[in-house]
Amino acid sequence: MERFDLVIRGGTVATAADVVRCDVGVRGGRVAALGTDLPKGTREIDARELVVTPGGVDGHCHMDQPMPAPMKMADDFASGTLSAACGGTTTVIPFAAQVKGQSIAAAVEDYHRRADGRAYVDYAFHLIVTDPTEQVLRAELPRLIRSGYTSFKMYMTYDDLKLNDRQILDVLALARREGAMPMIHAENADCIAWLTDVLERAGHIAPRYHADSRPRVVEREATHRAISLAELVDVPLLIVHVSGAEAMEQIRWAQSRGLRVYGETCPQYLFLTEEQLAGEGYEGAKCVCSPPPRDKANQRAIWQGIASGVFQVFSSDHAPFGYEDPHGKKPGGKSVPFRYIPNGIPGIETRLPLLFSEGVGKGRIDLQTFVALTSTNPAKIYGLYPRKGTIAVGGDADFTLWDPQREVTITNSALHHNVDYTPYEGMRLKGWPKLTVSRGEIVFADGRADAARGRGQFLACALPQAAKAAD
Numbered sequence: 001m002e003r004f005d006l007v008i009r010g011g012t013v014a015t016a017a018d019v020v021r022c023d024v025g026v027r028g029g030r031v032a033a034l035g036t037d038l039p040k041g042t043r044e045i046d047a048r049e050l051v052v053t054p055g056g057v058d059g060h061c062h063m064d065q066p067m068p069a070p071m072k073m074a075d076d077f078a079s080g081t082l083s084a085a086c087g088g089t090t091t092v093i094p095f096a097a098q099v100k101g102q103s104i105a106a107a108v109e110d111y112h113r114r115a116d117g118r119a120y121v122d123y124a125f126h127l128i129v130t131d132p133t134e135q136v137l138r139a140e141l142p143r144l145i146r147s148g149y150t151s152f153k154m155y156m157t158y159d160d161l162k163l164n165d166r167q168i169l170d171v172l173a174l175a176r177r178e179g180a181m182p183m184i185h186a187e188n189a190d191c192i193a194w195l196t197d198v199l200e201r202a203g204h205i206a207p208r209y210h211a212d213s214r215p216r217v218v219e220r221e222a223t224h225r226a227i228s229l230a231e232l233v234d235v236p237l238l239i240v241h242v243s244g245a246e247a248m249e250q251i252r253w254a255q256s257r258g259l260r261v262y263g264e265t266c267p268q269y270l271f272l273t274e275e276q277l278a279g280e281g282y283e284g285a286k287c288v289c290s291p292p293p294r295d296k297a298n299q300r301a302i303w304q305g306i307a308s309g310v311f312q313v314f315s316s317d318h319a320p321f322g323y324e325d326p327h328g329k330k331p332g333g334k335s336v337p338f339r340y341i342p343n344g345i346p347g348i349e350t351r352l353p354l355l356f357s358e359g360v361g362k363g364r365i366d367l368q369t370f371v372a373l374t375s376t377n378p379a380k381i382y383g384l385y386p387r388k389g390t391i392a393v394g395g396d397a398d399f400t401l402w403d404p405q406r407e408v409t410i411t412n413s414a415l416h417h418n419v420d421y422t423p424y425e426g427m428r429l430k431g432w433p434k435l436t437v438s439r440g441e442i443v444f445a446d447g448r449a450d451a452a453r454g455r456g457q458f459l460a461c462a463l464p465q466a467a468k469a470a471d
């Protein structure tokens with residue numbers, strides 16, 4: 001038998017289905033064998049004290065996404081994917097975003113130019129549909145879907161991105177025809193605009209009021225409406241970045257009725273609260289994201305939704321805007337009223353360690369659930385499985401090797417993104433990636449990245465099984 005390039009020996013190997021102690025043999029960048037006492041490889045890793053999981057699949061993150069001036073994301077595909085690799089993620093799915101009036105095919109071409117030659121790990125693209133013209137719906141989207149861009153996000157808020165219900169129906173109908181996977185940002189734009197005006201008239205412009213402008217009912221209403229629109233069209237729908245109990249209840253209700261409605265949540269809804277928006281001076285801007293973080297009771301509700309299966313996907317929603325940054329949280333170099341603060345927080349590197357430590361380590365979820373949420377389910381839902389998202393013979397040799405005993409205090413200076421803060425500064429975690437392996441290559445080891453820029457490959461996504469029409 002041809003020699004293995006790499007053998008990961010004696011680790012606790014976890015997939016979404018099982019946890020077993022075994023060796024993993026790698027050849028040509030793929031898993032070639034799983035077993036005990038595999039023959040020696042060219043390279044060997046002693047994993048007896050380590051947990052081996054499939055490399056993370058971050059199904060929702062942003063990097064180098066074109067923004068209206070003066071905003072500019074701090075991470076491009078180099079720093080964004082490097083940071084991902086150092087946090088155990090081997091596949092990222094950021095967004096090729098259509099600007100209103102722009103051809104969506106042009107947005108995809110532009111996004112490829114931004115990614116080409118820069119990525120450290122593999123990447124696929126979701127699309128963001130902001131202008132569903134006849135040309136986009138009849139020609140561009142069907143062509144793109146058949147070329148491997150099989151999922152797309154719609155927004156119910158943000159003036160430059162939002163669609164009305166009629167437009168959402170048009171896009172959902174197209175998703176149904178083509179078997180694509182629609183995702184939606186569910187917040188009611190008119191409620192937010194009205195509340196923002198009311199708050200501003202009262203002089204409430206500090207970052208803390210961001211949370212008051214987007215209360216839970218605004219998310220709940222939009223979540224229910226999005227689910228209703230998907231039910232009308234009979235198409236699956238994934239609700240992204242769910243923040244609290246009410247929106248989650250809508251998803252649970254839809255699932256209990258047999259609708260193909262999926263839920264995603266993110267670290268900010270488990271580890272941050274709206275109190276952090278009220279930080280010293282303008283510091284709260286660091287935690288401005290939408291929907292906003294809620295309170296402790298809602299954190300508990302989200303944990304419960306993770307453990308009970310309401311959520312299928314745990315993503316970072318990494319949105320890299322610097323704090324002391326004229327292109328980030330201080331547009332033009334100034335503290336601004338909350339409505340002008342770019343939304344989103346960084347977290348591509350801390351996503352997995354946070355859930356590993358506080359979820360698996362504290363007994364809230366088991367290892368299989370951790371793997372399902374962070375790797376297997378996004379790979380399945382977005383058409384990358386079984387190449388990505390599991391450890392199986394024939395699949396890509398993408399792994400995270402965890403030292404479950406290692407204690408780490410999160411500090412921004414140790415992270416690899418290009419953002420000048422982390423909202424999780426000072427959090428003490430137990431369990432941290434020791435090694436990240438991407439297609440058989442060690443890209444991160446013992447705190448140091450070790451990979452060639454540009455080695456990451458573009459992944460064309462298949463049509464997701466879940467999106468196949470029911471009839």
Ligand code: URP
Nearest residue numbers: 185289290317319343344
């Ligand atoms: O506040 C957020 N979530 N910003 C990132 C963009 C988005 O809506 O996902």
Ligand code: ZN
Nearest residue numbers: 185240241290
């Ligand atoms: Zn969103």
Ligand code: ZN
Nearest residue numbers: 060061062317
């Ligand atoms: Zn996002």
